[in-house]
Amino acid sequence: MTVLETRPAPETPETPATPSAPAAIEVRDLTMSYGDRSVLTGVTFEVRRGEVFCLLGPNGAGKTTTVEILEGFRRRSGGTVRVLGMDPGAQPAVLRERLGIVLQECGFPRQAKVAELIGMWRDYYPSPRPVDELLSVVELHSHRDVQVRKLSGGQRRRLDLALALAGDPDLVFLDEPTTGFDPESRRRCWAAIENLRALGKTIVLTTHYLDEAERLADRLALLRDGEIRVCGPVREVARQAGVPTTITFTYPQRIIPALPAPGCLSLRVEDGVATCRVKNAATALRELFTWASACRLGDLEDLSVTHPTLEDAYLQLVSGGAGQ
């Protein structure tokens, strides 16, 4: 008999999960093959309690395979996996009481009505959340007596979310929650996920949308061809991936050819704008200012430092690496 953990106090969304807290999910050297086709190779990551963790990657990268192994739907080929301290491969019912799962694709009993279905789902769990609260989180209050088959795609996806939350789970899996949605539906779905985060849930989200990952995730792993290319806090991923920082300034007209910019800056000039891409912005800026004052260039006009974005990392690791 398991005593359900009392829910942690609601954390503000920005509070980073304490690294010392036991991880909600630990995945080490996970491998998976379908027949003799290997689709996951040595996947290792950790999801901390209370964080939104995103598996980002293009179609076919192995996101669904990974989460369905964590959910207990697929049998892994190798490696160790711990979800809330349990092995999902053993399919413990106790684990399912604490998980909320939104599958990538999944039908409804079509004649059921929204509130009725939520009511059924609440019956399945030992300590469910109130129906009204679930309807509020996913903004489906006005549709409580509508049959599922009459809901739009976006509304169904939010109902997916409500059902996943019915049992007041500690850990929520969302496999591509907004794929194929119009902007308005996406925004509403995002709002619902942000509501979840405010409830203190640990969330594992897969997506192939950069903006979704950037908006929702605390930390992310970039998956490509069954391998994790980079993993870390969203802001740091690009730097970890080795994407250069970009420094630009207006190139002074009166430059003396005898005093070229230091080679390490690999300065390129185009239309009067100098651009250099550097690994370490602080070192590069120091060099730049030393050179500028040696050349008596004064302040470098329109100086700007642009940190690499998630998109840059994605392009470099996924698109670029794929030879596109």
Place this chain on the structure above:
Amino acid sequence: MTAVLPGATAPRRRPVTRVARLAVRQGLAEQRTFWRSAEYALFTFALPVALLLLIGSTTAGGFLPHTHVKAQMIFVPSMMAFGVVVAAYVNLGTKLATLRHDGVLKRIRTTPIPAGAYLSGVLGSTAATTAAITAATGALGWLAFGAVPRVAGIGELAGGLALGAACFGSLGLVLSTLARSAESASPIANASYLPLAIMSGIFDPAFSVPHWLSVIVGLFPVRPLAQILQQGYTPVQHVPLEDPVVLAAWTVAGVFLAVWRFRWT
């Protein structure tokens, strides 16, 4: 609204009570959605009822050849058997195949409801539908053709219906695992029971087949069920012990196959 409400930590019910309670609620929910989808419910009833009226009005008037048995006393219980096959085997099998194909079963599997509770609920609902169809068939058989069960045959009728529903329900579960897709479930169902139903004389009380074929047909569950139910209406044919045995054997085989082959995805 994003406030965190304290989760109600209800004491956990004893497992058996919980399973039973969940099964009942699941069964009620299944019934609710069945009757809500009017066209589905209608056509489930329409097939046996329409056949009863159409065939019955042409053949049920006379007596069986070389006997004093009125044809409708055989035909009406045969159509009840047909109703059992349609409701428990065809409907359950195609319904579960569709639920699996649509991912509804997988969604159920994301929750902690015990498999036994869910399936008991679905089977219970199927049993209720089966009972409703056979009751409708019986009532119409009485109103339209004056076929009334004999008092002494109530035991055969009730026992036959219960055993038949169990047998074809378990075979319906097996059917759902045989169908690779939702689309193939219905053809498989029809191809498996219709020839048997015809060979078993379900649609024509005077139908006769060569002895060797009759022996083979007797090994499958359709005719045994029909014969037991016929016994509920008229005592002319004695129920050989083999009829309930055949049904029970198929039930056991069906349950084993279903447990072994059942998949959520």
